[in-house]
Amino acid sequence: MAKLTKKQKDTRAKVDASKAYTVAEAASLVKEVSTVNFDASVDIAVRLNVDPRKANQMVRGVVTLPHGTGKDVKVLALVTPDKEEEAKAAGADFVGLDEYLAKIKGGWTDVDVIVTMPSVMGKLGPLGRVLGPRGLMPNPKTGTVTMEVAKAVSDVKAGKIDFKVDKTGIVHAAVGKASFDADKLEGNIKELVSTLVKLKPQAAKGVYIKSAYISSTMSPGIQLDTKAFAG
Template sequence: MGLTKKQKEARAKVDKNTLYSVEDASALVKEITNVKFDASVDLAVRLGVDPRKANQMVRGVVTLPHGTGKDVKVLALVTPDKEADAKEAGADFVGLDEYLQKIKDGWTDVDVIITMPSVMGKLGPLGRVLGPRGLMPNPKTGTVTMDVAKAVKEVKAGKIDFKVDKTGIVHASIGKASFSADKIAGNAHELLSTLEKLKPSTAKGTYMKSISMSSTMSPGIAIDPKTV
């Protein structure tokens, strides 16, 4: 399938031989996004780590200062005494056994699941459904916690978690093409500086090898890691 006229125009605006600053890339990504819907803006960061080694596994959480632009659907799996708190904090679905049953039956229409340590045992058998979809709560990402209300609020406000995939790349969605260039850049800097802090001491050579910003269906814009 050939490129559409718009895609060709978008490609022409991105200089393949240029490494852009985060600010310039954030302005350019808005210019080259030509889809009818509000496209998401993504960063792909290639790291100089070997993700097969446990001590080089890069994963973490970051709160994007300008939010994700997405309405994140949150399920709080909590005991009855915590239900009111979770609802008040903005959880879209709140409950326990009936939702465990729905998930067993194949329902996964949520973006994030937040639960409490005492409930984790009940989620074990659902690993087959939740694991592959990245929905399994994890204490490391703050989604298994006694303070469910706080966790719900943070996720709604733009907290995302990320981890390096087996090819050494971290992919994260950092906003929408409708955001101002300043907001896209602000979110990008926040993610990149968080990644910088997570550099494993055992990683050799260049840590941030390449950074690419793109929106849904747009060409990638290469960012100069030195400007980060």
């Protein structure tokens, strides 16, 4: 195991591994223990008491973080010519159809989110092996397959993210940057967790949120007090 530097030891000493912090405390602390020389991403990992292998316990959804993610999200709008201006005006970084389908087929995936229309989904099917593993396949459930292209693009740019519980029962999501004010991080975390609570499957029994941790890039995890969360 790599030896910890003095800075890493000092940072870890600030986090009490046996303590569950309030969201407000954790939001302030994660800023304090972020010591990398770039604007680190702040992430949350929430362990749910669900069995994702069962369809009636799958947790998946979308949330618009009130203060955004702090990330410049690159959006590709795969639309017919009549929707191109609408997508561009809403802030899409790349707009078109056949030329981008050809680029994706060739392996190009330099985007964060793809927004498209129901009529175009048939053309995306053959590209599932490229888009699927990268989490780029548009989905009506996440609002990325819609006739309201401008709204979909604007929502993504404003901080709308989608999440899905992984096979171990954990939801991972970015909730901001270390440069955010603590109250903005707190607001984003609470919005995400409250959305997870609303999505609690009826089949999930017992304590729904088993644990939750936030961390920034290369920082120790900070445990959240889950008693404050309903469910």
